[in-house]
Amino acid sequence: MIARAAAIAGIGATEFSKDSGRSELRLAVEAVRAALDDAGLQPRDVDGLVTFTMDDNAEIAVAREIGAGELTFLSRIGYGGGAACAVVQQAVLAVAGGIAETVVCYRALNERSGRRFGQATMAPGIDASWHYPMGLATPAAMVAMVAQRYLHDFGATTDDFGRVTVAARRYAATNPAAWFHGRPITLDDHRASRWIAEPLRLLDCCQESDGAVALVVTSAERARDLRRPPAVVCAAAQGSGSDQFVMTSYYRDEVAALPEMGAVARQLWRQSGFGPADVRTAVLYDHFTPYVLMQLEELGFCGRGEARHLIAEERLPINPNGGQLGEAYIHGMNGIAEAVRQVRGTAANQVPGDGPVLVTAGTGVPTSGLILSAA
Amino acid sequence: MSETIEEAAERIAAAGASPARPARDPVNRPAIRDWLAAIGDRNPVYERDGVAPPAMVQVWTMRGLRPDQEDELDPLRAMSAVLDDAGYGSVVATDCGQTYHRYLREGETVAVSSRLTAVAGPKRTALGEGWFVTTESTWSVDGEPVAEMRFRVLKYRPSATPATPKSEPIRPVIGPDTAFFWAGVEAGELRIQRCGECGNLRHPPGPACPRCGALKPEYAVASGAGRIHSFVVHHHPPLPGRRSPVVVALVDLDEGVRMVGELRGVRPGEVRIGAEVRADFADGLPVWRPAELVVLPPWELAVTPTVVISTALATRDFQDVHHDRDAAVRRGGKDIFLNILTTTGLVQRYVTDWAGPEATVRGVEIRLGAPCHPYDTLTFSGSARGGEVAVTGRTRTAEHVSGTVRLAP
Incomplete structure (x- = not known):
């Protein structure tokens, strides 16, 4: 049982920009150093490093640059942003299993000034050959197929997608670290934004960002003696659905569903002993607005097709940092840092209360989730 | 002046x-x-x-x-x-x-x-x-x-x-488990993988039958008739070698499998989930056309x-x-x-x-x-x-x- 065995003891990040002007490795080093400082630890304390398979910075390069010593745990998780919470799970497993004591999770990318994920430039593999050549060559288009069916199945409208982004931008407007700080939008702005892949508009798509985030994971017991109050990992889960594809799981009975997130949700509630009603705020992976609605349903905050009412009535504070729509797109890792701040009580838009904080990773792919709490 | x-x-x-x-x-x-x-x-x-x-x-x-x-x-x-x-x-x-x-x-x-x-x-x-x-x-x-x-x-x-630089349209990658499908496209046949043991139809194909476990893939030729399950109108960014908007449809074939293809011969605003389509082939790919369309050679x-x-x-x-x-x-x-x-x-x-x-x-x-x-x-x-x-x-x-x-x- 890994519940409450480990904690996030430090968080660090670079600034979030559209052109960092420096290498991804340097961004990684800056974020890792900041996270270690935050925890009150030294590079020599690090014995484990975890990142995404999509990250271009080798663990050994990061270790060299920060001046770490020997490592006993190196790991990577695949499937793009679906890895975000799973890298923390890897760290928790290593700490709980006695493999490593101080594991740093990092993600550094020049996604705006370097390789942009939204361009139709990827060479397909065998699976993608059923989609890219036919015109589904961008994440937005792949999500749009699911979104269109969601509208059809549940009678939702594109305004329901728009309300997600309006809420995110309202939070970002009061978060000084957010790219869209001071720039809220209205539902009419969403309606007027151009089509990217119908039914998705530009303002349904998250930003493209340069930046890095790092997280320091150690045992819950040790974390209590460090500089910051610990964010205890009450649950950490990964999930993949049956007949799973990357962004194109179109061959299941239900297209407008995220069973992989359902698999994550069941584990999170079971491990933590919490339920949806306990959650103070949720940081939900928001690369595209429709998946915020669908995640709320899979996580059990409401029934299938009902998330639009939950959003419209603002029953749950979602993505108080502004999310990836408003703060930055650091592949979900900035969402985990926000969850830690919410637990600590130091967030720019602090949600009152002492309930646990839920955070999820990239959707439409094998994904992951965490529940963090002060104890 | x-x-x-x-x-x-x-x-x-x-x-x-x-x-x-x-x-x-x-x-x-x-x-x-x-x-x-x-x-x-x-x-x-x-x-x-x-x-x-x-x-x-x-x-x-x-x-x-x-x-x-x-x-x-x-x-x-x-x-x-x-x-x-x-x-x-x-x-x-x-x-x-x-x-x-x-x-x-x-x-x-x-x-x-x-x-x-x-x-x-x-x-x-x-x-x-x-x-x-x-x-x-x-x-x-x-x-x-x-x-x-x-x-x-x-x-x-x-x-x-x-x-x-001139952008080439994205081409499929063809492997041993999928070559039959692309050979079908060349031959003007829409092929669906069929398990040689249990007869299960499946798309996209793979080497093993997820139902019975047999490693005996064969194929059936689809009638080409189906209905739109969902669709996308792609506008941005430009697709290599294509002109936007591109309509892409996920189709429920009459045989019971789903397949993705470009939907041609229809205005983006006219596409409806549930509409009948027929398979055709263009540029080395399967494409859909509205069922009431007559396709020119x-x-x-x-x-x-x-x-x-x-x-x-x-x-x-x-x-x-x-x-x-x-x-x-x-x-x-x-x-x-x-x-x-x-x-x-x-x-x-x-x-x-x-x-x-x-x-x-x-x-x-x-x-x-x-x-x-x-x-x-x-x-x-x-x-x-x-x-x-x-x-x-x-x-x-x-x-x-x-x-x-x-x-x-």
């Missing part, structure tokens, strides 16, 4: 329609025969009935190699002169929509009158910064309007940096220098970029290229070849994409619904033309 481009456009547009300018020669059989030969159109109806191919209408009033005099009253010429002076010296036609009230008869003399309807710019284009100039023309015989045309050209300043034209030059001359278009390779290269092209009158003619021929000699063409509307050069193979495909035939002409790497031909009921 310094009139802006916008002010010049307003002045020229305000002048209205130019006086009708008669063609140099009456509609005549030798010119018709040259045009038919160059386009390769064997439709016997023109000689039999003594009429001209409808797409020739613009040919009659082309100015020829040595125009008698400059026609300052022609609004396109006047606007072009303004843009030449402003540094936008190059020109390419982009759109042409022609409506034919009737076919012209041999011996008739047509006259053309044009007016400027829009000038939009400056726009950044793949060719360079430029202005789109739209004119509307009417051809008449003794005051009787016989045809109309909306014509759009881009007047541009060639960009100093070479155009972005494709036509391949090997474009040679002779094709480019003979059609330019037969359409009486003596611009050097259509017959002089050195001049075309000097102006930033890679070689001579087909002129828009020819593309219009080829589209008309493709549809009348299919519709038969008794079909009457009421209009041709085309939009040009990438230029078509010698040694390109131009492949036309089309689909008809009612009297409207949607036509696309592609080279191996890019779309050259898309458009619609309207036939009389």
